[in-house]
Amino acid sequence: MTDQAAPTVPSDHIMGVYARAPLAFERGEGVHLYTAEGEEYLDCMAGIAVTALGHGHPKLVQAVKDQAEKLWHTSNIFRIPQQEELAKKLTDATFADVVFFTNSGAEAIECAIKTARKHHWANGKPERIDIIGFDGSFHGRTIAAIFAANNPSYVEGFGPPPPGFVGAKFGDLDALRELVGPTTAAILLEPVQGEGGARSWAEAELQAIRRLCDETGTLLIYDEIQCGLGRTGKLFAHEWAEGAAPDIMAVAKALGGGFPVGACLATADAAKGMTPGSHGSTYGGNPLAMAVGVASVDELVKPELLAHVREVAGYFTQQLSGLKDRFPDVVVDIRGKGLLIGLKLATPNREFMQHARDEHLLIAGGGDNCVRLLPPLVITQEEAREAIQRLERACEAARAKAKAAA
Numbered sequence: 001m002t003d004q005a006a007p008t009v010p011s012d013h014i015m016g017v018y019a020r021a022p023l024a025f026e027r028g029e030g031v032h033l034y035t036a037e038g039e040e041y042l043d044c045m046a047g048i049a050v051t052a053l054g055h056g057h058p059k060l061v062q063a064v065k066d067q068a069e070k071l072w073h074t075s076n077i078f079r080i081p082q083q084e085e086l087a088k089k090l091t092d093a094t095f096a097d098v099v100f101f102t103n104s105g106a107e108a109i110e111c112a113i114k115t116a117r118k119h120h121w122a123n124g125k126p127e128r129i130d131i132i133g134f135d136g137s138f139h140g141r142t143i144a145a146i147f148a149a150n151n152p153s154y155v156e157g158f159g160p161p162p163p164g165f166v167g168a169k170f171g172d173l174d175a176l177r178e179l180v181g182p183t184t185a186a187i188l189l190e191p192v193q194g195e196g197g198a199r200s201w202a203e204a205e206l207q208a209i210r211r212l213c214d215e216t217g218t219l220l221i222y223d224e225i226q227c228g229l230g231r232t233g234k235l236f237a238h239e240w241a242e243g244a245a246p247d248i249m250a251v252a253k254a255l256g257g258g259f260p261v262g263a264c265l266a267t268a269d270a271a272k273g274m275t276p277g278s279h280g281s282t283y284g285g286n287p288l289a290m291a292v293g294v295a296s297v298d299e300l301v302k303p304e305l306l307a308h309v310r311e312v313a314g315y316f317t318q319q320l321s322g323l324k325d326r327f328p329d330v331v332v333d334i335r336g337k338g339l340l341i342g343l344k345l346a347t348p349n350r351e352f353m354q355h356a357r358d359e360h361l362l363i364a365g366g367g368d369n370c371v372r373l374l375p376p377l378v379i380t381q382e383e384a385r386e387a388i389q390r391l392e393r394a395c396e397a398a399r400a401k402a403k404a405a406a
Contacts, residue, residue, distance in 0.1 A: 021353075021357065023035065023041075023357070024036065025041070027055075027056075028043070028051075028054075028055025028056055029054075029055055029056050030054040030055060030056070030376070030378065030383075031043050031044075031054055031055075031375060031376050031378070031379050031383050032055070033055065033362070039360065040360060041357075041360045041361070041362050042360060042361050042362065042383065042386060042387055042390060043055070043362050043375070043376070044361060044362055044363050044373045044374065044375040044379075044387050045362045045363060045364045045372075045374055045375075046374050046375060046376045047253075047258060048194075048226070048253070048364055048374060049194070049226045049227075049231060049253050049254065049340065049374040050253045050254060050256075050257070050258055051257060051258045051376055052229060052230060052231070052253070052254035052257060052296075052300065052376055052377045052378075053254075053257050053296065053299055053300070053376060053377065053378055054376040054378045054379075055258075055376075057257060057299070057378075059295045059298070059299060060257045060258075060259075060292055060295050060296060062295075063291045063292050063294070063295035064259070064288070064291070064292055066291065067082075067287060067288050067291035067292075068288060070287075071287045071288075072286065072287060072288045073283070073286045073287065073288065074286070074287065075282075076280060076281065076282075076284070076285060080285055080286070080287055080290060082287050082290035082291050082293075082294060083101060083285040083287075083290045085290070085294055086099075086101070086290050086293045086294050086297065087099040087101075089294065089297050089298070089301070090251075090263065090265060090297065091265070093235060093297075093301055094235075094236065094245075094249070094265055095245040095246065095249075095265075095267065096249065096265035096266055096267060097266070097267050097268040097271070098265070098266055098267075098268060098271050098274075099263050099264065099265050099266075100115075100263065100264045100266075100274070100279065100281075100284070100285075101261070101262070101263050101281070101284045101285030101289070101290070101293075102252070102261075102262035102263060102264065102281055102284045102285075103260045103261070103262060103281070103283050103284055103289070104140070104252055104260060104262045105139075105140050105223075105225035105226075105250060105251075105252030105253060105262050106139070106140025106141055106142045106145050106262075107140075107142075107262055107281070107284070108225065108250035108251060108252055108262040108263055108264045109139045109140050109142070109144070109145045109148070109188075109223060109225075109250045109264075110140075110142055110144055110145065111250070111264035111279060112186075112188070112221045112223075112248045112249070112250045112264050112266075113131055113144055113148065113186075113188075113221075114274075114278070114279055115248055115264065115266055115270060115271055115273070115274055115279075116131065116185045116186035116219045116221060116247075116248060116270070117129050117164075117185050118273030118274055118278060119185075119219060119269075119270050119271070119272055119273050120185050120273075121273055122272050122273035123272075127182065127183050128182070128183055128184060128185045129163070129164040129183060129185050130164050130165070130166050130181075130183045130184045130185055131148050131164060131165055131166070131185060131186050131187075131188050131221075132166045132167075132168050132176070132179055132180070132184060132186070132187045132188065133148045133149055133150045133165065133166070133167060133168065133188050133189070134150060134167075134168050134169070134170045134188075134189055135150050135151065135167065135168070135169055135170050135196075136151070136170050136193050136195075136196025136197060136199060136367055136368070137149040137150060137151065137170075137188075137189065137190060137193060137195075137196055137223070138151065138154075138190075138193070138194060138195035138196060139188070139190075139223050139225075139250075140225075141154075143158065143162065144162070144165075146158065147161050147162060147165040148165050148188055150165075150167035150168070151196075164185075166179055166184075170193075170196075170199060171201070171205065173205060173208055173209070173212075176209070176212070177212060180212060180216050180218055184216065184218050185218070185219060186218060186219040186220065186221045186247075186248070187209060187212075187213060187218060187219075187220055187221065188221040188223065189201065189209070189221075189222065189223065190222070190223045190224070190225075190226070190227060191206060191222055191224065191227055191236075191237035191238045191240075191241075192226075192227035192231075192232060192237050192336060192337045192340050193367075194225075194226035194227065194340065194366070194372065195226075195366055195367055196366070196367045196368065197335065197342055197344065197366050197367040197368030197369075197370040198335040198336035198340060198341065198342020198366060198370055198372055199335060199342075199368075200335070200336065200337050201241075203240055203241035203242075203244070204241075206238060206241040206244040207241050207242070207243055207244045209244070210243065210244040210245070213247075219247040219248060219270055220246045220247050220248070221246060221247070221248045221249065221250070222236075222238055222246040222248075222249045222250070223249075223250050224236050224237060224238070224249055224250065224251050225250055225251060225252045225253055225262070226253055226340065226374075227337070227340050228249075228251050228253075228254070229251060229253070229254040229255060229297075229300050230254065230300045230305060230306055230309055230377050231254065231309070231338055231339055231340050231374075231377070232309075232313075232337040232338030232339070232340060233306055233307075233309045233310035233313055233337075233338040233339075234306060234338075235300070235301060235306065236249070237337060237338075240337070247266065247267050247269070247270040248264065248265065248266045248267075248270050248271075249264070249265045249266075250262070250263075250264055250265075251263050251265065254296065254300060254377075255293055255296060255297070256289060256292050256293055256296060257292065257295075257296040259288075259289060259292040259293075260289065261289045261290075261292065261293045261296075262284075300377075305377060305378070308377070308378075309338055309339055309377050310338065311381075312339065312379055312380075312381055312384050313337075313338045313339050313341075315381055315384055315385075316339070316341055316373065316384055316387075316388070317334070317341075319384075319385075319388045320334050320341065320343065320388070320391075321334060323388065323391065323392060323395060326392075326395075327392075327395040327396075327398075327399060328346075329346055329399060329402065330345060330346055330347055330352075330395045330398045330399055330402075331343050331344070331345060331346070331395065332344045332345060332346050335370070336372070339373070339374065339375055339377060339379075340372065340374060341372065341373040341374075342366055342370045342371070342372050342373075343370060343371050343372075343373070344368060344369060344370050345369050345370065345371065345398075346402075347398045347401070347402055348369070349365050349366070349369050349370060349371050350365065351398065351401070352371055352394060352398050353365060353371060355393075355394035355395075355397040355398050355401075356371075356390065356391065356394040358394070358397065359390040359391075359393045359394050359397075360390065361387060361390035361391060361394065363391075373387070375387065
């Protein structure tokens with residue numbers, strides 16, 4: 001406990017780009033967060049799918065302590081052994097041959113876009129620059145990422161769209177085929193959308209998109225920043241669809257368990273244009289970040305953790321289906337995969353998030369009037385049961401408010 005409680009009003013000196021909840025947390029343990037006053041909250045946000053191993057995981061904490069006492073930062077001008085170790089762990093577990101490390105998911109997306117375009121340039125086809133993205137997507141907040149996402153609400157006020165970004169409709173494969181042409185570099189998608197309302201691509205759809213890319217020489221980029229690294233019960237969400245591996249993939253969030261780490265993974269062929277000087281990062285892949293990443297991945301790849309995610313996700317699905325049956329005036333639909341769960345609501349999602357906070361349950365918002373449950377992957381069934389109970393009370397409060405307003 002600190003001597004002074006955290007401020008309860010926003011700072012005048014922080015740029016006002018967040019509609020912050022009036023809460024501040026002092027410490028966390030597992031799936032629980034605690035305010036300076038000692039109030040407990042059940043965390044089913046996990047920092048938006050970031051603290052996948054829970055708060056204060058002992059192996060991650062120890063990794064930070066050990067590395068912090070040795071070396072934080074050098075430069076990518078030199079070899080970084082921890083970076084080489086983490087890259088091998090990721091390539092051994094995936095389709096990829098090479099990795100570029102970043103500080104965030106948005107930077108991983110930027111690297112993915114540059115890699116795809118440079119691939120075609122190296123093949124003598126510099127005209128192939130178009131990145132096809134889908135409505136409801138979210139790929140980060142850089143200029144390239146917001147225009148790649150095909151979401152008007154993210155681009156307003158940021159100037160004309162840069163060339164090379166094409167919008168497609170989620171799930172419409174016939175329309176997608178019409179869009180792929182001689183200037184197409186890559187198709188970019190989230191196997192399970194996060195911000196867009198927890199919509200999942202069907203396994204057959206991912207397989208069809210993979211075939212389309214093979215037929216047309218188009219690269220396939222997956223954004224598994226939110227849905228990857230165990231979130232769906234497999235190490236990566238696309239693994240549910242056999243034969244639908246990407247050429248390039250962006251990851252982050254759970255990769256550092258709360259420490260800023262991202263990565264762009266690619267096959268050797270996809271990355272053939274990424275030669276010395278074509279890309280770089282000052283902080284990306286520094287020893288401190290890599291030490292945490294190694295510790296995190298060592299835990300996330302464990303078969304027993306992935307089996308646990310599938311088991312707890314099954315419990316959530318069963319219980320939420322019952323909740324939907326009992327509160328059809330509140331919960332319209334249940335979406336997502338694994339522990340990336342979306343509830344489409346009949347009542348305003350921001351109001352519902354407040355009802356949940358009143359029950360000391362933290363959940364995330366989402367597009368299409370959804371809320372998301374993104375608990376740490378280590379959540380126990382007992383903790384999941386408590387989350388359902390708090391969610392039920394939030395539903396009761398939402399129903400009561402709607403009735404009072406009628």
